[in-house]
Amino acid sequence: MKHALLIVDVQNDFVxxxxxxxxGGRDLAARLxxxxxxxxxxxxxxxxxxxxTQDWHISPGDHFSEDPDYxxxxxxxxVAESAGAEIVPPLAEALRSHGVTIAAKKGRYDAAYSGFEGVTESGLPLADALRAAGIAxxxxxxxxxxYCVRASALDAAREGFTTTLWREMCVGINPEKIERTLHEELPNAGVSIL
Ligand SMILES: [Zn+2]
Structure with a gap:
């Protein structure tokens, strides 16, 4: 039973x-x-x-707006293939040196908050790829x-993975939503908070 670190969307456009x-995104990338x-x-x-995981948009409909409500x-x-979609440099370098077991991209034609909506290079859904690699x-x-960390952790638990959120290795947007995520939604779904 293998234990994986799942790094969600640490991409240039999000720092x-x-x-x-x-x-705090850039500092997070350095710490990761x-x-x-x-x-x-x-x-x-x-x-x-x-x-x-990487957000990887081609034409995601009303997920994009010129007058966004955030x-x-x-x-x-x-945007797929753009510099903004690349993983932030110090982390990208560390990942190259370490080796990445599975890399999933999501959101080509829709809003996809959860990494579990993503697929690998060979088109395998993330959950299937994790199971195939013996990760539990x-x-x-x-x-x-x-947003994406929350959705990924909820789906991970739903898919039967023993799931922990590494709180100090996440950064978020809305303080009230972060509070609810950490203290209600994730614990209620069986996700441990580290
Ligand atoms: Zn997006």
């Missing part, structure tokens, strides 16, 4: 300087890069595998606590 920047490098260098690694509609972000336990980190 300072990006089109939909979340405060350190955690990934430490895992690689450890004699007894905490994680058996590192898994990533609840259901957003400025243009993470997930620690979830990334951006944003109250």
């Amino acid at each position: 300072e300087g990006g089109s939909l920047a979340v405060a 890069a350190e955690a990934v490098s430490a895992n690689r260098d450890s004699a007894s690694p905490r994680f058996d595998a590192i898994v990533t 609840v259901d509609s957003w400025p243009v972000h993470c 336990r997930l620690t979830v980190a990334g951006i944003a606590t109250d």
Whole structure:
């Protein structure tokens, strides 16, 4: 039973300087890069595998808006193949050096908050790819606590993975939603908060 670190959407558009920047995102990327490098260098690694998701939009309908409400509609972000959709550099470097077991992309033609709506390069749904790799336990980190991290952690638990949210390795948008995510929705769904 393998334990994977699931890193959700730590992409250039979601950190300072990006089109939909979340405060603290750039610092988070640096801290996650350190955690990934430490895992690689450890004699007894905490994680058996590192898994990533990326928001990857081609034509996601009203997920994009010129007048976004920042609840259901957003400025243009993470357009497939654009620099904004790439994983933030220090983390991308650490991931290359560590090796990523599974990488899933989501949201090509719709709004996709959960990484579990994503598919791998070979078109396998994330949950199937995780099971095929023998992964049963997930620690979830990334951006944003109250949106894509929340949705990914809820789906992970629903799919039967033993799921932990790594709170200090997440950054979020709306304080009230973050509070509800951490103290109600995730615990009620059986997700542990680290
Ligand atoms: Zn999106």
